[in-house]
Amino acid sequence: MDRLASVLFAVLRGLVQAACIVALTFFLCRVMPGDVVDVLGLEGGLTADQQVEMRRALGLDQPLLSQFVTWVSHALQGDFGRSLRFDQPVSDMLANALPVTLRFAFLSFAFGVGLALLLAIAATAFRSRWLDGLIDGINIWSIAVPTFCAGFAAILIFSIWLGWLPVIGGLLMPVIIIGLDNAGQIVKSLREELKEAVMLPHVRTARAKGLSPWRIAIAHVLPAAAPIMLALSGLALGGLVAGSLTMEVLFALPGIGSLTLNAIHGRDYPIILAAVTVIAVALVLINTVIDILHRLIDPRLA
Amino acid sequence: MSAPPIAVSAPRSAGRRWPVGVLLATVAVAIVALAGLVAPWLTANSPLDQDLLAINKGPSADYWLGTDHLGRDIWARLLYGARFTFGISIAGTAIAFAIGAGLGLFALALGRWSEATLYAGIDLIRALPGTLLALLLIVGLGSGTGPLIVALGISFAPLVAYVARAAFHREAVRDYVHAATSFSGGRIHVLVRHILPNIVGALVTQAAIILPRCIVTESVLSFLGVGSSPDAPTWGRMIADSSRFIERAPHAIVIPVLALVVLTLSLSVLGNDLRRWLDPVRENAGEAAEPAEIDPQLAMPR
Numbered sequence: 336m337d338r339l340a341s342v343l344f345a346v347l348r349g350l351v352q353a354a355c356i357v358a359l360t361f362f363l364c365r366v367m368p369g370d371v372v373d374v375l376g377l378e379g380g381l382t383a384d385q386q387v388e389m390r391r392a393l394g395l396d397q398p399l400l401s402q403f404v405t406w407v408s409h410a411l412q413g414d415f416g417r418s419l420r421f422d423q424p425v426s427d428m429l430a431n432a433l434p435v436t437l438r439f440a441f442l443s444f445a446f447g448v449g450l451a452l453l454l455a456i457a458a459t460a461f462r463s464r465w466l467d468g469l470i471d472g473i474n475i476w477s478i479a480v481p482t483f484c485a486g487f488a489a490i491l492i493f494s495i496w497l498g499w500l501p502v503i504g505g506l507l508m509p510v511i512i513i514g515l516d517n518a519g520q521i522v523k524s525l526r527e528e529l530k531e532a533v534m535l536p537h538v539r540t541a542r543a544k545g546l547s548p549w550r551i552a553i554a555h556v557l558p559a560a561a562p563i564m565l566a567l568s569g570l571a572l573g574g575l576v577a578g579s580l581t582m583e584v585l586f587a588l589p590g591i592g593s594l595t596l597n598a599i600h601g602r603d604y605p606i607i608l609a610a611v612t613v614i615a616v617a618l619v620l621i622n623t624v625i626d627i628l629h630r631l632i633d634p635r636l637a
Numbered sequence: 638m639s640a641p642p643i644a645v646s647a648p649r650s651a652g653r654r655w656p657v658g659v660l661l662a663t664v665a666v667a668i669v670a671l672a673g674l675v676a677p678w679l680t681a682n683s684p685l686d687q688d689l690l691a692i693n694k695g696p697s698a699d700y701w702l703g704t705d706h707l708g709r710d711i712w713a714r715l716l717y718g719a720r721f722t723f724g725i726s727i728a729g730t731a732i733a734f735a736i737g738a739g740l741g742l743f744a745l746a747l748g749r750w751s752e753a754t755l756y757a758g759i760d761l762i763r764a765l766p767g768t769l770l771a772l773l774l775i776v777g778l779g780s781g782t783g784p785l786i787v788a789l790g791i792s793f794a795p796l797v798a799y800v801a802r803a804a805f806h807r808e809a810v811r812d813y814v815h816a817a818t819s820f821s822g823g824r825i826h827v828l829v830r831h832i833l834p835n836i837v838g839a840l841v842t843q844a845a846i847i848l849p850r851c852i853v854t855e856s857v858l859s860f861l862g863v864g865s866s867p868d869a870p871t872w873g874r875m876i877a878d879s880s881r882f883i884e885r886a887p888h889a890i891v892i893p894v895l896a897l898v899v900l901t902l903s904l905s906v907l908g909n910d911l912r913r914w915l916d917p918v919r920e921n922a923g924e925a926a927e928p929a930e931i932d933p934q935l936a937m938p939r
Contacts, residue, residue: 348760355761363777479902481853483860484894487876491887577768581857585880596861599776611773619764 341630349623356615357608361403364604373602393419406608415609420601425609428594433613436583436590440575442510447517448568454518455525459533459556460548470522477519483581485512490585502586509582517574521567525560532559562633569625576614659910662903669900673719682710684717684870693886705875705889706882714870715896722871722900725786726851730844732790733851737797738840745805746828756802759795767792768857775863782865785858789851800843804836838915845911849904856897872897 372381372389381389390396394405409416415425454473458466489512494502532538533556541555557564583592591610598606672679682700688708695703702711744755762770771792778784808814809832817831856873858864860880865871870878872893879889 352761352764356765359762359765360773363773366777475902475905479849479853479905480898481856481860481873481901483857484876484898487880487883487890487894491883491891495884495887573766576766577857580768580772581860584861599772600862607776611769614769615765618766622764 338631342627345623345626345630349619349626352622353616353619356619357407357612358403360608360611360615361406362399364607365399365402410609410612415612416605418598418603418606420603425605428606429591429609429613432589432591432594432610435588436579436592439506439509439513439582439588439590440579442506443513443517443578444568444571444575446510446514447571448521450514451518451522451525451567452564454522455529456549456552456557458526459529460552467526470526473515473519474523475519477516481581482512482516482578483585485516486582486585505586506588509578509586509588513575513578513582516578517571520574521571524567525564528560528563529556532556535559562629565625565629565632569622572618572621576618656910658906662906662910665899665903666907669719669896669903670723672716673721673723676713676716676720679716680710680713682713684709684714685868686710693882693889695888702892703886703888705879706886707878711875711889711892714875715872715892718870718872718875718893718896719900721782721865721869722852722855722873722897725782725855725865725869725871726789726848728786729789729793729851729855730848732787733793733797733847734840734844736790737794738801740794741798741801742805742828742833743825745802745809746824746832748824752802756798759798763795767796768854771854771858772861772863775858780863780866782869785855785863785865788858789854792854793847793851796847797840797843800839801836804839805832808832808835842908842912842915845904845908849901849908852897852901852904872900 372386372393372395387396394402397405406416413426415429417423418425418428421428454466454470457463458470486509489508490502493500493508500508529552535556538551538555538559541551546554579590580592580596582588583590584596587593591614594606595610595614598604598610686709688700688704688710690708691697691700691704692708693704693706694700694708697703700710700712702715705711705714740755744751765773771788774788774791775784778787814827814831817827822831855864855871856876859871859873860877862877864874864877867874875893876890876897879886879893883890
């Protein structure tokens with residue numbers, strides 16, 4: 336397969352993936368027991384007639400498939416409908432929430448991947464047992480400590496007992512917690528990969544020439560490990576989504592995660608659908624870009 | 638981890654080693670499991686009864702670990718919580734294996750086409766992080782303990798399916814499989830009688846590694862308000878319930894958080910040790926043969 340075909344395949348796969356996730360979400364939202372009319376009916380005491388009328392107005396009496404087609408054709412034009420609870424266009428609500436999540440996710444990602452790289456390179460360059468221990472520690476931490484538990488601990492210690500940081504809206508604590516979690520997920524594999532790359536003949540040559548450890552690590556070892564680094568940063572993204580959900584709820588950040596959860600509790604499915612669609616499209620997009628880069632830099636894959 | 642590396646050069650042939658960490662982890666898990674089993678003998682109080690005269694109280698003679706915001710006994714909730722936390726996660730892991738390994742191995746044994754179809758299907762939803770998938774499934778299935786278990790199982794099933802595939806392909810090229818096939822052994826026969834016994838170790842190891850992740854995911858879902866029902870208080874749910882009272886009753890959060898972290902940490906340590914012991918191939922050789930293949934371990938749903 337030549338490179339163009341390989342890239343096209345990656346793009347096509349991304350499109351199909353996004354479509355599948357959106358369809359899955361749509362049907363899961365529709366089979367959920369108790370629709371919004373039931374919820375509003377319980378709260379506001381709508382009569383049976385009013386409920387029927389409301390279902391018709393919302394298109395809920397149509398067959399599922401035609402509801403789906405209608406929704407997709409509107410969504411493609413950027414129209415995700417109106418929130419059933421707040422009577423606002425969903426796209427406006429998304430546009431308000433998206434920057435919050437993006438800023439949070441970008442900062443966490445940069446901190447996490449940066450920390451992982453720094454630790455892995457330093458451990459490789461200096462072959463330090465102490466740094467390897469630290470890497471193991473962060474790895475186990477990320478597996479065993481749920482991020483929201485770390486969040487509660489941080490709130491208790493730094494906000495309530497020490498009074499240093501605000502609970503609401505502050506980005507420092509959630510970014511460090513999610514960044515650490517991200518770093519822990521990837522740092523161990525990165526370290527293993529670099530350990531293997533150090534054994535490569537050209538690295539041994541560089542060492543024989545007497546280059547400094549940092550120079551060898553950055554100029555000779557790192558490029559050899561680039562493909563796996565790409566794949567690993569793709570993995571870190573999944574953690575970022577779940578992390579955004581919990582951290583936004585815990586620290587009251589008005590992002591996509593808070594929006595989605597409030598919508599789930601309120602059965603506000605236009606928002607659930609739109610939010611998951613945005614998340615899915617973003618993830619698939621990034622994964623596809625990573626996939627393409629991967630194919631371009633690793634000739635074994637193309 | 639922090640212990641000085643004294644016994645590094647000790648002979649390994651002396652049989653199974655019991656490092657301090659593994660020993661501590663075993664003890665911790667045993668205590669939690671036992672506490673869950675004999676909970677009614679360790680406390681006279683019910684985990685659900687509310688004492689409205691003792692709300693958010695610290696430890697006392699009646700309530701050894703104090704009470705939460707509804708006056709429920711934290712000690713009793715901790716004990717019964719061990720039962721529900723373990724029970725729900727073990728059930729979720731079991732379902733993940735029934736679906737992931739069962740379906741995966743069946744498709745693998747039947748041949749290339751069924752394998753390609755099943756794994757293409759899994760690939761399509763793979764971009765969705767496990768926590769989000771579980772969240773959406775609960776949206777569709779309704780909340781409560783039953784749907785929670787099913788959602789946990791389904792969201793971890795892809796991971797199991799990938800592990801099953803890696804293990805299957807590792808064995809499928811061995812001579813004994815060729816021999817069995819050339820003696821006209823049917824595909825399912827070869828799978829069940831010849832391959833399965835040789836990959837059981839890898840699968841059991843995987844179960845031990847998934848269990849703590851299942852516990853973490855369950856607690857995250859509880860924290861997000863879509864976890865177990867109120868009458869099945871898991872530790873995650875205890876944390877979630879008390880989260881709004883973190884300032885007035887920090888003990889109501891700190892106690893279940895500590896319990897949860899100790900349990901997941903111990904289970905992770907045990908899982909890693911089990912992997913070293915039962916599945917040494919992967920530990921020594923790694924899975925670096927395929928350039929694009931990442932350890933399926935890493936692709937953990939979060």
